[in-house]
Amino acid sequence: MSQPLLASLFDPSERRPVSVSELTQQIRGALEKRFASVWVEGEVSNFRAHSSGHWYFTLKDEFAQLRAACYRSTNQRIRFRVEDGMLMRARGRLSVYEQKGEYQLLVDSLEPVGAGALQLAFEQTKARLQAEGLFAPELKRALPMFPKRVGIVTSANGAALRDILHVISRRTRSVHILIASARVQGEGAAHEIVRAIRFLNEHHQRALRDSQLDRTIDVIIVGRGGGSIEDLWAFNEEAVARTIRASAIPIISAIGHETDFTITDFVADQRAPTPSAAAEMVAAHEAELCARLTSLNKSLGRSMRHRIAGTRNQVQRLALSTAFDAVAARLRDALTATSVAEYRLQTTMRAALGTAHRRLHAAARNVSLPQLNSLLAASRARFESLNNSRDSAMAARLQAAQRKFGLAAAALDAMSPLRVLERGYAIAHDAHGRVVREANQTSIGDELRLRLWKGEIDCRVEGTKQE
Secondary structure (H helix, E strand, O other), X not given: OOOOHHHHOOXXXXXXXXXXXXXXXXXXHHHHHHOOXXXXXXXXXXXXXXXXXXXXXXXXXXXXXXXXXXXXXHHOOXXXXXXXXXXXXXXXXXXXXXXXXXXXXXXXXXXXXXXXXXXXHHHHHHHHHHHHOOOOHHHOOOOOOOOOEEEXXXXXXXXXXXXXXXXXXXXXXXXXXXXEEOOOOOOOHHHHHHHHHHHHHHHHHHHHHOOOHHHOOOEEEEEEOOOOOOOOHHHHOHHHHHHHHHOOOOEEEEEXXXXXXXXXXXXXXXXXXXXXXXXXXXXOOHHHHHHHHHHHHHHHHHHHHHHHHHHHHHHHHHHOOOHHHHHHHHHHHHHHHHHHHHHHHHHHHHHHHHHHHHHHHHHHHHOOHHXXXXXXXXXHHHHHHHHHHHHHHHHHHHHHHHHHXXXXXXXXXXXXXXXXXXXXXXXXXXXXXXXXXXHHHOOOXXXXXXXXXOOEEEEEOOOOOOO
């Protein structure tokens, strides 16, 4: 105000009012100029994620509160999930929401007070996936003892790939390698890791469908060298964890050094402390296996020789014992008893066979050809008589049944409504198909259908007469 207060009361230019919009714009300009960049610390409350992707919440302390908005273009870079009750440090600029006349903080960045943002995001993702059961021990699959084909998901230019190939080539020559290259850090790395794992699974499924079992993949190593939590963050992404859990092929997680832990380590079927250790898990040392087999073969030979020698000594001791004499005597007695029984059996069989022959000859003498012919003629005559009796009985029963059927058909025909209709009568049906027996069942104008002997007539009631 350029004039003294008393003089300004009578100055028309000083007394000109401004609109609410003009005043709000002036306040907004002053706030944005004065507080273009400010850090605010407070507790989050009333957090709301709008369908547009924007976040709206309130920062408060014991004595005041401040509305805040974090637009989608900004919050896409925030890796953790904001929740009510979190103590946050927000950086942004003050502005005015003119439609409501409220000032608010337009947030450019958010940091949790205490734990770092990435550590908080790691703990949130781990707790969420663990609650869903993705880390359950019963979901872990055993690794094949002697894999023939191993898939590797890592950077084609990284030291991890060189370490894995060096260990496998040094320990075995029977394992084949299939590399699916992917970036392992930076923006978009998680997407490439997901795509590489899915590529190996699709290759495996095609080989199974085509019955090309020599092209299937037995195990996958997902790995990279050590680094900071920012460098390893791609392996903490939820999309990577869910893709590993959905893989049809067992997966070994080999991320960083032994002290580094990522979400991938918890969801994978097996964790290896380093990429080299993962290579040792899938590549059996052929020289060690051969030496082990040779040692086992020698031990087996020695054991068999000892067993044979011991058994031979035991047989010799038993052969010299008196038990064998007793067994030999019992065998001789058994042979003698068997011979006697065999002789008795043969004698009995010969006697029975002679008796049968004698009975057969006697029967042949008693039965002559004329007697057989006479018996055959009598049997034939009896058969023909029984056959004729059967035919006569069947014909009589058939005629009786036909007569009975004719009488029943005549009675049924006499009682048929069609016979009544043939004599000039008719059957009336109303619109619902019910039979009309009395005139009082109809009204003038009702439509009736008359069933005649041949055909039907549709008619309308013009009048009724009661008897």
